[in-house]
Amino acid sequence: MQSFPTWAERFLRMICPDQVVDQIIGDLIEIYHHDIKHYNEQKARWKLIISVLRFFRPGILIRNKFSISFNQGPMLQHYFKTSFRHFLKSKLNFSFKSLGLCFALVSLLVIVLYVSYQLSFDRFHNDYQHIYRVNSQWRENGEMAKYALVPTGVGPMLKSEFPDVRAYARMGGANRCQVRLKDKSFQAEGIAEADSTIFNVLSFSFIRGDKRALQKPKSIVLTESLAKQIFDDADPVDESITLVDRAGVSLQVTGIIEDLPSNSHLNIKALASFGSLNDSSYVPAGPWEISIDGSTVLYLRLSDQSNADEFVSKAMPEVRKKIARNESGLQKEYGILLQPLKDIYLDRPIYAEFCVKGNIIYVYVFSVLGLFLLVISGVNYINLTVADFHKRLKEIGVRKVMGARKRQIAFQVIFEACLVVLLSLIVSVFALYLLFPKIQQLLDPNLRFVTLVKPEVLATLGAVIGLLIILSTLYPAYQLAINSPIENMKSIGKQGSHARISKVLLICQFSISIICITSTLVIGQQLRFIQDRNPGYDRENLIVAYMPDQYPAEKNQVIKDEFSKIAGVEAVSFSTFRIAGAGYYRDWYRVEMDGEMKRLMLNEVFFDHDFFRATGIPLVAGREFDPQRSNDSHQAFIVNETAVREFGWKDAVGKRISYGYEESEGEKWEGTIVGVVKDFNVYSLHRKIEPLVMRLPWSDWPGSCVHIRINGPLDETIARIQKTYMDILPGFILHYSIVDELYNNQYSNERKAYTALLLSTWIIVIISCLGIFSLSLYLSVTRMKEFSIRKVLGATSRQITVLHTGKFVKIALIANGCALPAAWVIGEQWLEQFAYKTELRGLVFFSVTVMSLMLVIASAGYSSWKAGNMNPVDVIKSE
Amino acid sequence: MAREFLNDFEELILSMIAALDENAYGAAIALEVEKWLGRKVTLSAVHVILYRLEDKGYAKSKVGGATSERGGRSKRIYTITSAGIAVLRSMKETRTEIWKLVPQLKSVHI
Numbered sequence: 001m002q003s004f005p006t007w008a009e010r011f012l013r014m015i016c017p018d019q020v021v022d023q024i025i026g027d028l029i030e031i032y033h034h035d036i037k038h039y040n041e042q043k044a045r046w047k048l049i050i051s052v053l054r055f056f057r058p059g060i061l062i063r064n065k066f067s068i069s070f071n072q073g074p075m076l077q078h079y080f081k082t083s084f085r086h087f088l089k090s091k092l093n094f095s096f097k098s099l100g101l102c103f104a105l106v107s108l109l110v111i112v113l114y115v116s117y118q119l120s121f122d123r124f125h126n127d128y129q130h131i132y133r134v135n136s137q138w139r140e141n142g143e144m145a146k147y148a149l150v151p152t153g154v155g156p157m158l159k160s161e162f163p164d165v166r167a168y169a170r171m172g173g174a175n176r177c178q179v180r181l182k183d184k185s186f187q188a189e190g191i192a193e194a195d196s197t198i199f200n201v202l203s204f205s206f207i208r209g210d211k212r213a214l215q216k217p218k219s220i221v222l223t224e225s226l227a228k229q230i231f232d233d234a235d236p237v238d239e240s241i242t243l244v245d246r247a248g249v250s251l252q253v254t255g256i257i258e259d260l261p262s263n264s265h266l267n268i269k270a271l272a273s274f275g276s277l278n279d280s281s282y283v284p285a286g287p288w289e290i291s292i293d294g295s296t297v298l299y300l301r302l303s304d305q306s307n308a309d310e311f312v313s314k315a316m317p318e319v320r321k322k323i324a325r326n327e328s329g330l331q332k333e334y335g336i337l338l339q340p341l342k343d344i345y346l347d348r349p350i351y352a353e354f355c356v357k358g359n360i361i362y363v364y365v366f367s368v369l370g371l372f373l374l375v376i377s378g379v380n381y382i383n384l385t386v387a388d389f390h391k392r393l394k395e396i397g398v399r400k401v402m403g404a405r406k407r408q409i410a411f412q413v414i415f416e417a418c419l420v421v422l423l424s425l426i427v428s429v430f431a432l433y434l435l436f437p438k439i440q441q442l443l444d445p446n447l448r449f450v451t452l453v454k455p456e457v458l459a460t461l462g463a464v465i466g467l468l469i470i471l472s473t474l475y476p477a478y479q480l481a482i483n484s485p486i487e488n489m490k491s492i493g494k495q496g497s498h499a500r501i502s503k504v505l506l507i508c509q510f511s512i513s514i515i516c517i518t519s520t521l522v523i524g525q526q527l528r529f530i531q532d533r534n535p536g537y538d539r540e541n542l543i544v545a546y547m548p549d550q551y552p553a554e555k556n557q558v559i560k561d562e563f564s565k566i567a568g569v570e571a572v573s574f575s576t577f578r579i580a581g582a583g584y585y586r587d588w589y590r591v592e593m594d595g596e597m598k599r600l601m602l603n604e605v606f607f608d609h610d611f612f613r614a615t616g617i618p619l620v621a622g623r624e625f626d627p628q629r630s631n632d633s634h635q636a637f638i639v640n641e642t643a644v645r646e647f648g649w650k651d652a653v654g655k656r657i658s659y660g661y662e663e664s665e666g667e668k669w670e671g672t673i674v675g676v677v678k679d680f681n682v683y684s685l686h687r688k689i690e691p692l693v694m695r696l697p698w699s700d701w702p703g704s705c706v707h708i709r710i711n712g713p714l715d716e717t718i719a720r721i722q723k724t725y726m727d728i729l730p731g732f733i734l735h736y737s738i739v740d741e742l743y744n745n746q747y748s749n750e751r752k753a754y755t756a757l758l759l760s761t762w763i764i765v766i767i768s769c770l771g772i773f774s775l776s777l778y779l780s781v782t783r784m785k786e787f788s789i790r791k792v793l794g795a796t797s798r799q800i801t802v803l804h805t806g807k808f809v810k811i812a813l814i815a816n817g818c819a820l821p822a823a824w825v826i827g828e829q830w831l832e833q834f835a836y837k838t839e840l841r842g843l844v845f846f847s848v849t850v851m852s853l854m855l856v857i858a859s860a861g862y863s864s865w866k867a868g869n870m871n872p873v874d875v876i877k878s879e
Numbered sequence: 880m881a882r883e884f885l886n887d888f889e890e891l892i893l894s895m896i897a898a899l900d901e902n903a904y905g906a907a908i909a910l911e912v913e914k915w916l917g918r919k920v921t922l923s924a925v926h927v928i929l930y931r932l933e934d935k936g937y938a939k940s941k942v943g944g945a946t947s948e949r950g951g952r953s954k955r956i957y958t959i960t961s962a963g964i965a966v967l968r969s970m971k972e973t974r975t976e977i978w979k980l981v982p983q984l985k986s987v988h989i
Contacts (some may be wrong), residue, residue, distance in 0.1 A: 004950055021928070026945070026952030027922055032984035033948055034910060051922050282888030 104377030153287030209255025510815030536680025538616030568712020622675030635671030888889030
């Protein structure tokens with residue numbers, strides 16, 4: 001044979017390891033020659049081909065694979081080993097690095113959980129992208145006001161006129177009702193009425209019954225939990241329940257649905273068929289009348305192709321054509337708006353919105369905090385790795401001399417970073433699991449640990465952690481890889497540039513800490529302000545009882561009289577609204593301004609003669625309603641100070657004011673202002689006090705809230721009130737709230753944010769201090785020789801301590817200069833949302849500066865002190 | 880400590896390396912095995928065993944001279960290491976020990 005076949009050679013070169021392929025071919029040729037001597041050439045050739053092909057076997061292929069990516073396995077093992085040795089060698093650095101990371105990761109995980117929960121609202125409905133709520137808007141006192149309601153006629157009209165509308169459903173606000181089953185009574189919250197088509201628009205999962213459940217009038221669908229509460233273990237389907245305070249209407253249970261997930265803006269426990277909750281005396285507003293009372297929430301499901309904006313512009317002329325003329329001309333600028341279902345929870349609140357609302361600001365705040373934490377821990381990691389750099393220079397140099405490639409060095413650094421991050425991640429997830437009940441309690445009881453494994457959460461976390469690894473290893477890996485081995489070995493490095501980068505990073509880190517500390521202080525100050533502020537009424541020892549919707553009205557006076565007689569009760573007052581949170585009516589008034597009667601939309605409340613006594617709201621001018629004067633009803637009005645100010649009155653008492661239109665029927669009120677009260681916050685301090693008109697109630701309905709001032713022991717008195725109530729209204733259960741609790745609940749969002757911010761700030765500050773502590777330790781070690789020479793030349797311990805600490809103090813001062821103006825702006829912005837707020841004073845900022853300097857001195861002080869007190873002989877000798 | 884064992888083919892190849900002294904390379908071993916045992920062996924199987932023996936430290940290799948018979952390609956010449964000798968010896972001794980325990984052979988001696 002002249003030459004070995006080329007195909008065979010190529011084949012063998014492909015599958016065999018490089019270092020042995022020549023010898024294999026040689027062997028094959030030798031055997032071929034041997035075979036030719038023994039057999040004929042043909043057979044020898046066959047044998048050769050078979051032998052060649054039989055080299056395609058695992059024993060050869062596997063060996064080959066290892067040799068291409070040569071010795072990666074042992075290298076990995078080696079990296080593990082050196083990493084662990086390195087961790088052990090620099091325990092302090094490693095433990096600070098990973099401790100900081102653990103803190104940051106736990107908080108990051110919590111923040112990711114919280115934000116993803118906030119963003120998940122109402123996304124469980126099928127095709128939620130195509131579901132909208134229809135809102136109304138019209139002009140009030142010169143401004144467009146948005147309401148979450150539309151007249152009842154809109155839904156059916158849109159469905160019949162526009163093929164874009166797949167389905168519509170109207171829903172009344174969810175109410176508290178008293179439910180009776182046989183002889184047992186229950187208070188049930190969240191009973192709403194809705195069109196039977198609700199199941200075509202929103203998604204509920206039926207346990208019993210199906211989508212036709214509400215087609216018959218007087219039927220009701222219960223959620224699982226309410227069914228359990230009412231029926232216990234009995235079968236609820238086809239049973240009847242009575243709503244005692246809804247004209248005793250009797251409803252048949254036709255279905256059971258699963259409880260709504262907690263991330264739903266709807267807070268309902270039962271759905272009754274549309275119209276079944278109205279009581280007999282109620283005259284509904286016309287289907288096209290603009291009124292808050294007669295309108296309902298309307299949900300639409302549009303077809304997949306339709307666009308919400310286009311749909312509104314098509315539907316608007318039709319709605320305008322139909323809408324009834326309103327005495328105050330509201331129809332002129334009446335419009336409808338479509339609000340995507342998924343945005344309802346986080347959008348700004350609008351009028352008449354009876355649903356669970358979140359606050360987008362806190363989503364932003366938490367996301368920014370997450371970012372901050374990430375930056376802080378990344379900076380810490382970079383700083384500590386860079387500080388560690390010098391110890392490793394020699395190692396890297398030796399590696400390079402032995403033939404390590406740049407890529408391998410970079411890989412080693414990244415590998416170590418991944419190892420640290422991975423270890424910290426495992427520890428963090430474990431810690432989060434242990435701390436979870438506490439976190440639920442602090443932030444939101446609806447948070448779930450399993451949310452962590454949702455694909456989008458995992459993806460976010462993966463991306464964030466990837467980013468952290470990349471950012472924190474980029475610089476060290478680059479630096480370690482790029483230097484020449486000689487530089488590494490001689491340990492000269494580019495210390496200047498490291499120091500500069502570390503400094504910039506430290507300033508960033510410190511600025512973030514300062515912003516967080518300041519924000520925490522500002523929020524804390526505002527919360528204290530809320531706590532200490534007098535809302536205009538005496539919120540201690542005050543309770544509000546709610547009367548059921550329907551009860552014998554003649555009992556009102558009895559209730560008031562009997563309650564007043566109870567020991568420990570000081571005053572009892574019926575009113576149409578509840579203090580601390582709910583209840584203006586809004587209506588049109590004519591008010592005397594500059595001698596003319598002007599028409600204005602005003603807030604109004606109704607209460608009886610004892611209201612001021614019960615709530616402790618002081619009068620500033622004129623008189624209260626007087627039980628002796630019978631014509632106070634229909635003629636006497638009381639306003640608040642804001643009204644006096646806004647109407648431009650000098651002397652309010654005696655000014656003319658009237659309610660009701662000349663042309664319309666119904667009760668007319670016409671009279672004068674008899675008194676002015678001091679401003680009080682009916683709503684939370686977020687909202688500015690608006691002009692308010694106070695009147696006596698109509699004779700037939702004094703309002704559903706009873707404010708009761710208590711001067712005895714709270715619990716006992718409440719028990720006595722309950723007993724009296726049951727005696728007067730057998731079959732009814734007293735429902736009441738304590739005003740102080742209501743007041744505090746208004747700020748639960750702020751309190752939660754404060755808790756979260758406080759925790760994050762602590763963590764951020766701890767991480768920063770850890771960073772400064774270890775960095776200063778490292779720097780002091782590298783400068784030890786310099787320090788000892790200084791000492792030999794006559795520097796005192798104190799001078800060296802000051803020299804070393806001064807470096808960090810300078811950084812802290814620069815950071816203060818950068819961060820304080822930013823913190824000021826942020827603080828002002830946040831306080832904007834409160835109409836009544838604490839003032840930002842320089843003192844806060846001054847205390848932040850002092851605090852930050854003290855923290856720096858404390859964290860850098862240890863190593864400075866050590867550096868100052870070393871014996872120069874020990875240092876210089878050791879070289 | 881458990882003693883290391885080689886399977887029969889590995890033992891055969893290792894013995895062959897020892898026997899061929901300075902002339903043990905893939906083709907020679909394959910041909911020699913054929914000659915001694917009259918058994919067909921594929922060259923690739925021999926090579927795989929050779930690499931494995933080298934991995935285990937029982938043999939070591941160096942690249943040797945080329946001949947025209949080989950089309951000018953080099954040889955990889957294997958030599959047995961002392962560890963290889965030791966394992967061969969220990970296997971042989973063990974086998975002899977076990978052989979002594981076989982009863983009918985004892986009776987033949989008597």
